[in-house]
Amino acid sequence: MSNLQHHSVTLTAPPPLALYIHFPWCEKKCPYCDFNSHQIKDRTGGSNQSGFDEKRYINALIADLETELPNIWGRQVHSIFIGGGTPSLFSPEGMDQLLSATRARVNLEPNAEITMEANPGSIEAEKFAAFANCGINRVSIGVQSFQDAQLKALGRIHNGEEAKRAIQIALDHFQSVNLDLMYGLPNQTLEAAKADIETALSFQTPHLSLYNLTLEPNTYFVNFPPTLPTDDEVDAMSEQNLKLLTAAGYKRYEVSAYARKDQGCKHNLNYWRFGDYIGIGAGAHSKISYPNRITRQVRERHPEAYMTTMETKGHAVMESKEVDANDLPFEFMLNALRLTDGVDTQTFSERTGLPLSVISKPLDKASKKCLLDENPSKLRATDQGLRYLNNLQEIFLA
Structure with missing residues (x-):
């Protein structure tokens, strides 16, 4: 569960x-x-x-x-x-x-x-x-x-x-x-x-x-x-x-x-700090946060289809969805752990809208494997964690 x-x-x-x-x-x-x-x-x-x-x-x-x-x-x-x-x-x-x-x-x-x-x-x-x-x-x-x-x-x-x-x-x-x-x-x-x-x-x-x-x-x-x-x-x-x-x-x-x-x-x-971005143009992606949800969009990929859709429909978004809360921890850590200094622990809650407690088990597992720094105020990969970054990120999959 x-x-x-x-x-x-x-x-x-x-x-x-x-x-x-x-x-x-x-x-x-x-x-x-x-x-x-x-x-x-x-x-x-x-x-x-x-x-x-x-x-x-x-x-x-x-x-x-x-x-x-x-x-x-x-x-x-x-x-x-x-x-x-x-x-x-x-x-x-x-x-x-x-x-x-x-x-x-x-x-x-x-x-x-x-x-x-x-x-x-x-x-x-x-x-x-x-x-x-x-x-x-x-x-x-x-x-x-x-x-x-x-x-x-x-x-x-x-x-x-x-x-x-x-x-x-x-x-x-x-x-x-x-x-x-x-x-x-x-x-x-x-x-x-x-x-x-x-x-x-x-x-x-x-x-x-x-x-x-x-x-x-x-x-x-x-x-x-x-x-x-x-x-x-x-x-x-x-x-x-x-x-x-x-x-x-x-x-x-x-x-x-x-x-x-x-x-x-x-x-x-x-x-990398899980900020928001508007993406415009063929195939561009967007991530926009609201008080109670985070959404993602994808535009028409082919240039001709993108321009035609903009001209005929007035928009070119081919996919728009709310990010499931279960996916947010992995999406956040996938980005933040790429930074050699990591991010402040509080940034997790500020950017995902979820309490840090939801990732307490994977945090503990990553620390025990020496892939994550044990500093309680930082979410930061160790040198070994950066070397085996894919393994570290996978720990946070839902």
């Missing part, structure tokens, strides 16, 4: 609120990518000569945002993240229209963090300057590697020199820059992985994200798998990453994220 049979969700205050905007197109679909991104098939059509109808998509995004306004009346938006896909394929004019329309409709915190994802192959100096003028103050560049052979194996459209040039342009125009890097790449050696990290460190960006390449369902790589390093070799790369970045003054504040002091990604921290 469930621990939660006598408990209902009771939230005394809503958590911080963020806005995610999804851009669903890429110049080329990477063989490892399982995100909702669609390769531009026709580069000669569309209103911006790039194979997608920018004006139509932006109109759909604005209309989508308007449908969410009744759910967030009076609440301030603390951050915006424009992800994809490759949002840097937006024209500066389109980006300006989108952000201006957003500011006119939501209560955006002054100096809010506004991040845009970008690929080195879609970067021009003038375009980046224009994006900065629109109000984007943080850019996340999908470098993945600086070595041409690796980039080719990953199906990337840029080479190592283009990646370096893109980073320098970004540093010239934005307050904050993140570099996405991958390790455990096809035929990658420990030395090659080290060279990538050292090149990234030479730019002294305030933030670095490091991801182990994994074979995801519904990707080209899962059907035609490349030769990847062994688990032991990947572990050695991970340990090497931590050592190099720590020595360079970066703190690992989340499983895959490293930052200089006070340079963590505010938008992602909101996810």
